[in-house]
Amino acid sequence: MATILVVDDKDMMRDSLSLALARAGHKAVTTADPSEALGLVRQHRPSCVITDLKMPKMDGIELLQRIRAEHPDTPVILMTAFATISTAVQAIRLGAFDYVQKPFEAEEIQVVVERAVEHGKLVAENQAFRANAEATPPKVLVGDGRPMQEVQERIRQVAASSSATVLISGESGTGKENVAQVIHSQSARAGHPMICLNCAALPANLLESELFGHEKGAFTGADKLRKGRFELADHSTLLLDEISEIDLGTQAKLLRVLQERAFERVGGNVTQNVDVRVIATTNRNLLDWVKQGKFREDLFYRLNVVPIVLPPLRDRVVDLPLLCEHFLARIAARDGRPQRRFEPAALDLLQKYHWPGNVRELENICERSVVLENGEMLRAATISPWIATIGVSAPAIHDFAVGMQAGEAGIGGGVLEELERRTILKVLEKHNGHRLRTSRELGIGLRTLGMKLKKLKDEGVLVES
Ligand SMILES: Nc1ncnc2c1ncn2[C@@H]1O[C@H](COP(=O)(O)OP(=O)(O)OP(=O)(O)O)[C@@H](O)[C@H]1O
Ligand SMILES: [Mg+2]
Structure with missing residues (x-):
């Protein structure tokens, strides 16, 4: 249901239009006085205005111009008993949405009103798009590698x-x-x-x-x-x-x-x-x-x-410090708090990670670190569980893949299995064989780790000291 403002000095015309609009499912607001019309537009924000051309206090053309000046997106339909080509052309040139010639059938005006209402919706939709675009901050492309x-x-x-x-x-x-x-x-x-x-x-x-x-x-x-x-x-x-x-x-x-x-x-x-x-x-x-x-x-x-x-982040880790700086500055500005920084060891860790989620993942890690750390420095210990679950650096994967292509024999099983073996061994070594810590860093349960280690032992890859 749309609200339509009807401006006509003749009572009968206002009544019959109100009825026709009501039948079409719309609500009519009416006035006999064109000088009241602008106030009603402000008050009711009608989807369109239907106005008579010839009225004693102010003619329809003048009203059209005033509405256009203040509410350029509100369609105005003129009714005229004297639809000469020249008034019609003038009205359209001045921005009228359309005009109808009196006398007209209810259906005729209903069709024009539907079109006007539809038009208004499209304009509003467009504006919403525009507002949306303006609300998002300007995009910048960080990275100097x-x-x-x-x-x-x-x-x-x-x-x-x-x-x-x-x-x-x-x-x-x-x-x-x-x-x-x-x-x-x-x-x-x-x-x-x-x-x-x-x-x-x-x-x-x-x-x-x-x-x-x-x-x-x-x-x-x-x-x-x-x-x-x-x-x-x-x-x-x-x-x-x-x-x-x-x-x-x-x-x-x-x-x-x-x-x-x-x-x-x-x-x-x-x-x-x-x-x-x-x-x-x-x-x-x-x-x-x-x-x-x-x-x-x-x-x-x-x-x-x-x-x-766009190259994956793992192929442009040189951009990492700048990207971190960018995201952390943005988070600080948003939260109204001083900007945090990654300690050097943390940056080191970030540069070794292979970034399956690319820049979006980095953005998330920055966000998470800020939430979970209280101090100014974001520590390596905080981020390591998130990025060590995979734990293998891009170069390692690369070397490995090249090795496989060159025919370097794996122990059996596919590329992923071999990667998993190497990862487990690496993390286990890092924690001096401490199983609980290793399983945490790998993001798997202790029992799962136990099973995997047993398999490695059975294969002779792992020798218990
Ligand atoms: N070079 C960059 N500088 C600053 N911010 C970046 C840069 N690259 C990506 N981002 C940010 O990282 C996030 C992910 O980027 P974006 O949505 O453009 O990725 P995408 O390639 O379209 O991802 P998807 O394929 O999942 O749609 C966004 O918040 C974006 O602003
Ligand atoms: Mg995208």
Whole structure:
């Protein structure tokens, strides 16, 4: 139900309009006096205003202008007995949503009102998107090591071109969305909010209408027109997160938008043209998906115009001190407390960890340390249980993997099993054979550790001293 303000000096007109609106499920607020209208708009925030053109105190055009000045998003519908082309044109030029010519049928005005109400909702939705975008702090890309410098350079180049499609790939938590935000905010499109859609979150049929919108009545449940993300992103950037998850049917439609920047809403036949930069992200190897027939090759090439590959954190541990500094400063600012620091031994430990959750995991560890430590220094002892459960450094894994490829014989079993053996031995050695401490650090129960050690002994790997 929407609230509609009706302004007309004729009692009969106000009454019959109120009735027609009530039948359509809306609530009418009425006044005979146009000079009262602005106050009523302020008070009731109506979804639209219907006003007569000819009224004694103030004519509809003047009222239209006043409403437009104060509430530019409130649609105004004019009623006129003298619908000459020129008044109609003038009204529309001054920002009227539409006009109806008297006498009119109830149905006629109901249709126009529905459209106006719908329009108002879309505007509000857009504003919510905008407000959301403004509320989040500006994104920064921290990291001064070689890999990040290259990414920064790529971002500078791609931000300068305002339409090139970008494909950002990288493991989960490497900062793909972050990079997309930075590209958008450095580009000529920064004045508009970036629109995002997580493609993995929706089933195929919903995804399509989310992307392209749908007309009223396009399918059961489509009780109103809805703009899709492409339309909402007009003049802006559209981030398609986890693009690999799009079904093949929607892939074909996406291909067309990328080629022609044109599409139709679901259930519609009017071609919509949009000016959008698309940024897609993926944490899968899309080329593999192409080979497996899960992703269209032509779409891949359309997306991969400018590729940006975010290296995993384990390959850029040089950035760790700066990243920690960044996160700890942000936490301190948020909590209104002095900034904490990791002691050197803790930083050392962080640099040896292999970071399966990448930057997001680091962010979490910073947060957790601040919560659990009271002093200014964040100690190695505090963080070691969290990161030692895996306990093997990236280089160790790398050396090991290379060794396996080169044919270095394992003791039997797969790569993971061998890694586990080495990890257990390492942690056990660190704790001088103390089983309880070892099991805690490994994050497994004492009994499980006992079983694993027995197996190692049986295999002759472990010799009890
Ligand atoms: N270089 C960086 N500088 C500062 N913050 C970063 C950086 N990289 C990532 N972050 C932060 O780490 C967190 C994870 O980043 P983001 O969400 O962009 O990762 P993602 O690659 O999109 O992850 P997923 O694949 O899980 O969606 C965010 O809070 C982000 O702000
Ligand atoms: Mg993401």
